[in-house]
Amino acid sequence: xxxxxxxxxxxxxxxxxxxxxxxxxxxxxxxxxxxxxxxxxxxxxxxxxxxxxxxxxxxxxxxxxxxxxxxxxxxxxxxxxxxxxxxxxxxxxxxxxxxxxxxxxxxxxxxxxxxxxxxxxxxxxxxxxxxxxxxxxxxxxxxxxxxxxxxxxxxxxxxxxxxxxxxxxxxxxxxxxxxxxxxxxxxxxxxxxxxxxxxxxxxxxxxxxxxxxxxxxxxxxxxxxxxxxxxxxxxxxxxxxx
Amino acid sequence: xxxxxxxxxxxxxxxxxxxxxxxxxxxxxxxxxxxxxxxxxxxxxxxxxxxxxxxxxxxxxxxxxxxxxxxxxxxxxxxxxxxxxxxxxxxxxxxxxxxxxxxxxxxxxxxxxxxxxxxxxxxxxxxxxxxxxxxxxxxxxxxxxxxxxxxxxxxxxxxxxxxxxxxxxxxxxxxxxxxxxxxxxxxxxxxxxxxxxxxxxxxxxxxxxxxxxxxxxxxxxxxxxxxxxxxxxxxxxxxxxxxxxxxxxxxxxxxxxxxxxxxxxxxxxxxxxxxxxxxxxxxxxxxxxxxxxxxxxxxxxxxxxxxxxxxxxxxxxxxxxxxxxxxxxxxxxxxxxxxxxxxxxxxxxxxxxxxxxxxxxxxxxxxxxxxxxxxxxxxxxxxxxxxxxxxxxxxxxxxxxxxxxxxxxxxxxxxxxxxxxxxxxxxxxxxxxxxxxxxxxxxxxxxxxxxxxxxxxxxxxxxxxxxxxxxxxxxxxxxxxxxxxxxxxxxxxxxxxxxxxxxxxxxxxxxxxxxxxxxxxxxxxxxxxxxxxxxxxxxxxxxxxxxxxxxxxxxxxxxxxxxxxxxxxxxxxxxxxxxxxxxxxxxxxxxxxxxxxxxxx
Numbered sequence: 001x002x003x004x005x006x007x008x009x010x011x012x013x014x015x016x017x018x019x020x021x022x023x024x025x026x027x028x029x030x031x032x033x034x035x036x037x038x039x040x041x042x043x044x045x046x047x048x049x050x051x052x053x054x055x056x057x058x059x060x061x062x063x064x065x066x067x068x069x070x071x072x073x074x075x076x077x078x079x080x081x082x083x084x085x086x087x088x089x090x091x092x093x094x095x096x097x098x099x100x101x102x103x104x105x106x107x108x109x110x111x112x113x114x115x116x117x118x119x120x121x122x123x124x125x126x127x128x129x130x131x132x133x134x135x136x137x138x139x140x141x142x143x144x145x146x147x148x149x150x151x152x153x154x155x156x157x158x159x160x161x162x163x164x165x166x167x168x169x170x171x172x173x174x175x176x177x178x179x180x181x182x183x184x185x186x187x188x189x190x191x192x193x194x195x196x197x198x199x200x201x202x203x204x205x206x207x208x209x210x211x212x213x214x215x216x217x218x219x220x221x222x223x224x225x226x227x228x229x230x231x232x233x234x235x236x237x238x239x240x241x242x
Numbered sequence: 243x244x245x246x247x248x249x250x251x252x253x254x255x256x257x258x259x260x261x262x263x264x265x266x267x268x269x270x271x272x273x274x275x276x277x278x279x280x281x282x283x284x285x286x287x288x289x290x291x292x293x294x295x296x297x298x299x300x301x302x303x304x305x306x307x308x309x310x311x312x313x314x315x316x317x318x319x320x321x322x323x324x325x326x327x328x329x330x331x332x333x334x335x336x337x338x339x340x341x342x343x344x345x346x347x348x349x350x351x352x353x354x355x356x357x358x359x360x361x362x363x364x365x366x367x368x369x370x371x372x373x374x375x376x377x378x379x380x381x382x383x384x385x386x387x388x389x390x391x392x393x394x395x396x397x398x399x400x401x402x403x404x405x406x407x408x409x410x411x412x413x414x415x416x417x418x419x420x421x422x423x424x425x426x427x428x429x430x431x432x433x434x435x436x437x438x439x440x441x442x443x444x445x446x447x448x449x450x451x452x453x454x455x456x457x458x459x460x461x462x463x464x465x466x467x468x469x470x471x472x473x474x475x476x477x478x479x480x481x482x483x484x485x486x487x488x489x490x491x492x493x494x495x496x497x498x499x500x501x502x503x504x505x506x507x508x509x510x511x512x513x514x515x516x517x518x519x520x521x522x523x524x525x526x527x528x529x530x531x532x533x534x535x536x537x538x539x540x541x542x543x544x545x546x547x548x549x550x551x552x553x554x555x556x557x558x559x560x561x562x563x564x565x566x567x568x569x570x571x572x573x574x575x576x577x578x579x580x581x582x583x584x585x586x587x588x589x590x591x592x593x594x595x596x597x598x599x600x601x602x603x604x605x606x607x608x609x610x611x612x613x614x615x616x617x618x619x620x621x622x623x624x625x626x627x628x629x630x631x632x633x634x635x636x637x638x639x640x641x642x643x644x645x646x647x648x649x650x651x652x653x654x655x656x657x658x659x660x661x662x663x664x665x666x667x668x669x670x671x672x673x674x675x676x677x678x679x680x681x682x683x684x685x686x687x688x689x690x691x692x693x694x695x696x697x698x699x700x701x702x703x704x705x706x707x708x709x710x711x712x713x714x715x716x717x718x719x720x721x722x723x724x725x726x727x728x729x730x731x732x733x734x735x736x737x738x739x740x741x742x743x744x745x746x747x748x749x750x751x752x753x754x755x756x757x758x759x760x761x762x763x764x765x766x767x768x769x770x771x772x773x774x775x776x777x778x779x780x781x782x783x784x785x786x787x788x789x790x791x792x793x794x795x796x797x798x799x800x801x802x803x804x805x806x807x808x809x810x811x812x813x814x815x816x817x818x819x820x821x822x823x824x825x826x827x828x829x830x831x832x833x834x835x836x837x838x839x840x841x842x843x
Contacts, residue, residue: 028505030504030505030593031505032505034505034506035505035506038506042724042725042728044725060274060278061472062274062278062279062280062471062472062473063278063280063282063283063471064471064472064504064505064506064507065283065504065507065509065589067282067283067371068274068277068278068279068282068283068471069277069278070274070278106442107442110442112395112442113275114394117275117392117394120382121382121385121386124382124386125379125382126379126380126382126383126386127338127339127379127380127383130337130338131336131337131339132336132337132347133336133341133342133344133347133348133349134344134347135344135345135346135347136344136345137341137342137343137344137345137350137581138341138344141339141341142341142365142366142368142372145340145341145365145371145372145375145376146368146371146372146375147375148277149275149277174375174379177339181339
């Protein structure tokens, strides 16, 4: 099948951005958008619809198997990992690729997501206290450790905007573990930040839950961390989860 | 003094955290943030003789399995330290919050390939990801304290080096002598810093200070054929090799027995699948033949990876078998599957459209790990002064074949030891919060760990140091040519398959030599090529490829991951480490005897 790809290209230093259109043919039902980008970008002779050379396309990738979060972008307007988006899913054969909009664009599909690292530093999301293993496997902690920091949740969140006080689900996930696992004294700082930067700004739209490419149980994490932090109902979450 | 760490995977994080614990400032330089590192893809688990399963497991057992799995090409001293310190590393991970699978406050351990006892701590089959999350969070403490500074979109360009001078500032030796004498450890060249490129702006920066390479394996030499990430291009190893750094055991390339082809790469099917009871078979006379169980009744499909991959290759070559080798996980109890392997099941269902709880899945061997790499000593020092290496980019613990569960262990320990040696040589280091002599888990050390930042009088603040930007034109700053990489990958794959022979490897060697000649004539460095001064990343990569093939050619025996049809037996004559180095612009391969310590028991 022949796909028409429209890709938003931009160069910050040259202050230009434009849609470029090219065609890509494949009959492999497992072919994904990231591998398509790799293929055309590595081919110095690949041309766009108007016969111009495509050149190297800017995009980030690493694992190619939905485990690292590097290749998050907007695909037909939806925030997704490009390596987890198969071309065959787009039956109409037209695919529009754009960078995530909530982050500053560096080049083409590359955005600067360093604000996510800064947010985690801002809430001081690190352990004050060493811990030991619980009596039984803590499946919620395992889930909370799987966050890819890809930024899709921030992209779709109606309450998140860079520079505002609400830091979004990407900052909530690591903080939730601390709120749930540390003793009240040790979690004092992170608790304050949790309330200020996370609990208070969330409008409970659950958009993050729907978009998360790692399928994290974000609503559960929000609920249990809120319960522990705001209503001081710590420890019940595990039972509830199981 | 600030230490420059190249790579923010497990080894890099471990090094950064340990340096910070000693109060030594460090820069954590990586192409992408830690979440994207290959360590996050590690699946099955991490080994340590914690003996929580009532099998009387000891570090000595772990030592023996590791030596045997590595076909005794491992440095016994290195393995001794690895296996003795494994429980310490595991207990560190537990204390910083890795949510391992647990029972009665103890980690549950599973059995892995080549192990006689259950020794692998795990978290489903996403152990790497969960360890990385805890390490990233731990590192954040030191970022907030201003001791670790991240450079998350920066590419390594080259080492900055200078001749070691005498006390009057005169060069100790002439330049020509210098190039010849790279071979003795820490001889006459010192690493003074590193040049990195900001991939967002394209500008380059030189940073002073010792350098720790934690840049991962050389998967990028085999594009699309490995289970690794695109970040591990092999270019760091290629560049430092051209700069005179010595490499070892390059021919030892691990083929993992269970992988599946997906767009752009091979996807790993964790060894945990076999650890939990999965068995390999192939169809023979219309019936499944469980060839591993038949040939190796004791361990079955859980033999070390080199053995399983080789057997898979052989049964496929037979005339009475048909189809591909399949992994049969249908015998694993449903509860165990959902609790321990649910993530693996999701992945298999997505990529193969098969439910492994109901159907066997086709698998193939695929390139997974490089046992060889930068040659380091007991202190993880490389062959140039003030250069260190840890993790998969170095050659240290795994001999001729790495056991599953030992890679993350080696990376964590390597990063820690490199940091400890830097601290030992540094005048500014303070006593670590986890000082070397103290066993973590000890009450005193736990208390110190909590107050580490305060102890050093560090106020928590985000470092605002801006590096001084330099505009430098360095031809090494260019990215490698993907078409050439593809071509080299095909040549290497053909010459260095699971079973190798003189003819195939000689052909590969000739083709690579021809590409080198072509690059010397037409590449960016053409015309002004100066020996020992790397100027073209493609040339560096070709030289590394050449070194791998030459190392394989020189080892005229079969051992571990290196199997030759023309020399099918293991030979004591080659119980030595293969050494590759650049001398006068040419790759030279030699052998270095191992330190003696018989495998006890």
